[in-house]
Amino acid sequence: MREIWDGLPVLAQDLMSAGALLLPLLVVGGVLLRGFRPWSLIRALMWRFRWANLLFVLLIAVSTGMGIGLIAQERGLRTGSAQAAEKFDLVVTAPGSELTMMLAAVFLQPSAVPLLDGAAYDRIANHPQVQIAAPVAFGDSHDGAPVVGTIADFVTYLSDGEIEGRIFTRSGEAVAGAAIDLQIGDRFTPAHGRGGGADAEAHDGVQIEIVGRMARSGSPWDRAILIPIETVWEVHGLANGHPFEEGDRIGPPFAPDLFPGTPAVIVHADELWANYALRSEFTEAGETMAFFPGTVLADLYRVMGDVRQAMSVMSVVTQVLVAASVLLGLFILTRLFQRQLAMLRALGAPRRFVMAVVWGYGVSLLLAGTVLGLAFGYAAVLVLSRIVTERTDILVTASISWAEVTLALGFLSAMSLLSLVPALVVLTRPVVENLRQ
Amino acid sequence: MALPLQISDLEVRAGARTLLKVADLSAPAGALIGIRGPSGAGKSTFLHALSGLIEARGRLCWGEVDLIRLRPEGRTAFRAKNMGLIFQDFLLFDELSPQANAGLAGLFRVRHDRPPISARAAEALARLGVPEGRRTVGSFSGGERQRVAIARAMATDPGLLLADEPTASLDRRAADTLIDDLTSLVRASGKTLIAVSHDPHLLDRLDRILTIEDGRVTGDTGAQAA
Ligand SMILES: Nc1ncnc2c1ncn2[C@@H]1O[C@H](COP(=O)(O)OP(=O)(O)OP(=O)(O)O)[C@@H](O)[C@H]1O
Ligand SMILES: [Mg+2]
Numbered sequence: 001m002r003e004i005w006d007g008l009p010v011l012a013q014d015l016m017s018a019g020a021l022l023l024p025l026l027v028v029g030g031v032l033l034r035g036f037r038p039w040s041l042i043r044a045l046m047w048r049f050r051w052a053n054l055l056f057v058l059l060i061a062v063s064t065g066m067g068i069g070l071i072a073q074e075r076g077l078r079t080g081s082a083q084a085a086e087k088f089d090l091v092v093t094a095p096g097s098e099l100t101m102m103l104a105a106v107f108l109q110p111s112a113v114p115l116l117d118g119a120a121y122d123r124i125a126n127h128p129q130v131q132i133a134a135p136v137a138f139g140d141s142h143d144g145a146p147v148v149g150t151i152a153d154f155v156t157y158l159s160d161g162e163i164e165g166r167i168f169t170r171s172g173e174a175v176a177g178a179a180i181d182l183q184i185g186d187r188f189t190p191a192h193g194r195g196g197g198a199d200a201e202a203h204d205g206v207q208i209e210i211v212g213r214m215a216r217s218g219s220p221w222d223r224a225i226l227i228p229i230e231t232v233w234e235v236h237g238l239a240n241g242h243p244f245e246e247g248d249r250i251g252p253p254f255a256p257d258l259f260p261g262t263p264a265v266i267v268h269a270d271e272l273w274a275n276y277a278l279r280s281e282f283t284e285a286g287e288t289m290a291f292f293p294g295t296v297l298a299d300l301y302r303v304m305g306d307v308r309q310a311m312s313v314m315s316v317v318t319q320v321l322v323a324a325s326v327l328l329g330l331f332i333l334t335r336l337f338q339r340q341l342a343m344l345r346a347l348g349a350p351r352r353f354v355m356a357v358v359w360g361y362g363v364s365l366l367l368a369g370t371v372l373g374l375a376f377g378y379a380a381v382l383v384l385s386r387i388v389t390e391r392t393d394i395l396v397t398a399s400i401s402w403a404e405v406t407l408a409l410g411f412l413s414a415m416s417l418l419s420l421v422p423a424l425v426v427l428t429r430p431v432v433e434n435l436r437q
Numbered sequence: 438m439a440l441p442l443q444i445s446d447l448e449v450r451a452g453a454r455t456l457l458k459v460a461d462l463s464a465p466a467g468a469l470i471g472i473r474g475p476s477g478a479g480k481s482t483f484l485h486a487l488s489g490l491i492e493a494r495g496r497l498c499w500g501e502v503d504l505i506r507l508r509p510e511g512r513t514a515f516r517a518k519n520m521g522l523i524f525q526d527f528l529l530f531d532e533l534s535p536q537a538n539a540g541l542a543g544l545f546r547v548r549h550d551r552p553p554i555s556a557r558a559a560e561a562l563a564r565l566g567v568p569e570g571r572r573t574v575g576s577f578s579g580g581e582r583q584r585v586a587i588a589r590a591m592a593t594d595p596g597l598l599l600a601d602e603p604t605a606s607l608d609r610r611a612a613d614t615l616i617d618d619l620t621s622l623v624r625a626s627g628k629t630l631i632a633v634s635h636d637p638h639l640l641d642r643l644d645r646i647l648t649i650e651d652g653r654v655t656g657d658t659g660a661q662a663a
Contacts, residue, residue: 203631343528345513348518348520432485
């Protein structure tokens with residue numbers, strides 16, 4: 001059994017579990033409705049209590065939509081941030097908080113971080129297993145976008161070589177991220193610092209020219225402007241990592257004693273397995289710290305997992321409350337309709353027909369609410385993803401997965417069983433009593 | 438097909454109280470019978486017993502069938518097949534058209550019953566002069582509504598029509614034309630009609646009047662005739 005199931009394509013599995021979830025609904029519906037045509041009466045009920053019905057449908061839709069939206073959004077953010085960190089195998093920084101360092105070096109969040117010196121960089125760059133050792137220096141900005149100093153190889157690596165124009169080849173040139181509003185040939189003067197405290201005049205006289213633009217990567221680096229790290233040092237009046245005799249040359253190797261320091265080194269090894277060795281090698285007490293951003297993120301998600309669980313519990317509680325109020329509403333509305341239902345019985349309608357009317361009415365409301373809720377959820381995810389992407393440049397893709405659909409269907413199915421209760425209660429009171437009133 | 442009525446030792450109780458007690462009563466198929474009496478006398482209760490909507494003791498036979506011996510679902514099926522009910526306040530679905538209201542029974546009957554029900558509903562509506570069209574009955578006058586209700590009762594071609602105060606919600610003129618139409622329709626089709634009413638205009642048009650007081654039949658204009 002297990003093997004057959006595991007052997008099925010994922011879509012078939014999803015469809016089958018959705019079908020299994022809907023089974024109670026389909027069975028009850030089939031048994032109750034067989035041979036009957038209650039739809040015109042259900043429509044009459046719908047119309048008679050249209051405002052109350054609309055309210056119920058919206059209530060169900062909003063609660064379903066919220067639950068779905070939260071789950072989908074959280075997953076989108078998780079996969080989006082993991083993708084944004086994908087290129088960052090190993091990060092070496094001065095010792096400190098891995099999370100702070102990761103946010104600064106990978107997600108380009110402004111923060112003051114200590115520097116690694118030339119000797120430390122030299123050890124990393126000259127390690128036989130290290131293919132790219134990219135110093136990244138941040139602190140300047142243009143128009144709110146971080147201006148990050150690094151080396152050409154890293155820009156190529158980051159963009160997979162997809163650069164419009166060309167890479168920078170000398171100090172004073174820059175490659176812009178896809179979200180930057182500067183074209184090739186544009187020039188700008190970087191401001192010192194970032195955000196509200198940025199000092200636009202500090203680097204007066206410095207002109208940097210855009211020579212290339214990177215393709216979109218779905219990471220905060222889309223909103224970064226990458227310049228040679230030498231330029232960063234030069235505009236701050238520091239040595240530029242190279243002795244005078246080297247002239248205008250940029251990029252590694254750097255002379256350790258002329259290396260002013262870098263907050264982080266992004267390391268890429270040829271072989272995946274080498275990363276573990278490198279991490280322990282570059283973790284030297286008091287000197288350097290090496291970490292996998294992927295692991296830090298995973299830890300973060302684990303902590304957030306509890307929050308997520310709390311969120312799902314809350315959304316389930318909301319759903320249950322909505323379900324209870326909808327059921328109560330069904331009770332009240334069928335009460336108001338009780339004389340007509342009793343009349344049906346007096347006319348010779350079987351119990352099953354009256355149940356079919358009441359149940360069909362409830363399920364129609366639930367179905368409408370659930371479908372609308374899926375639409376709401378999708379719309380919410382769409383809007384939230386756009387907002388998150390705009391704010392953080394982490395590409396969050398909006399998607400409703402089977403997990404959410406399954407959740408909605410499960411709710412629908414369970415509620416459709418509960419809708420039998422008002423239908424049954426209507427039948428417990430004697431027909432004559434209901435006819436009188 | 439209309440059925441003769443045969444009652445003996447019928448008793449309806451609610452707890453310790455006896456709501457209705459009828460020792461002996463019979464009526465031929467196709468009779469038009471009126472029931473009158475003071476409020477609270479048990480007229481509606483009698484009608485409910487005749488339609489099998491309440492539990493009773495004794496014998497209550499429509500033709501060969503003793504309703505009291507039947508199980509509840511059997512009584513429901515008997516009602517569906519043999520009885521048309523008319524209520525004082527019509528009990529229509531305001532949201533539906535007259536045709537949909539009159540053909541209501543088609544919604545829960547088997548497929549091959551539907552076309553004749555719908556056809557008879559349309560015929561009865563036409564004979565009773567109900568405005569045609571898709572307008573819902575929510576906007577109908579009382580007289581028009583009661584006609585739709587009568588058409589609904591006729592649509593299944595039952596042998597028996599049971600009416601509880603069919604003219605009480607209507608003004609005099611509407612009541613009078615309705616009485617004309619109802620009695621001629623019933624007579625033409627040979628159905629049995631049992632109508633509870635305070636309305637002398639209606640009672641005058643019926644063959645036989647029972648008086649019920651305090652749960653007992655205290656008068657019967659057909660007793661000497663039989
Ligand atoms: N389930 C019940 N339990 C107790 N008493 C009941 C029950 N149903 C009816 N009654 C009583 O039985 C009596 C007869 O009721 P019924 O409705 O048959 O009167 P009626 O003759 O139709 O009166 P009206 O002309 O006002 O319609 C009333 O006093 C009523 O209160
Ligand atoms: Mg009465």
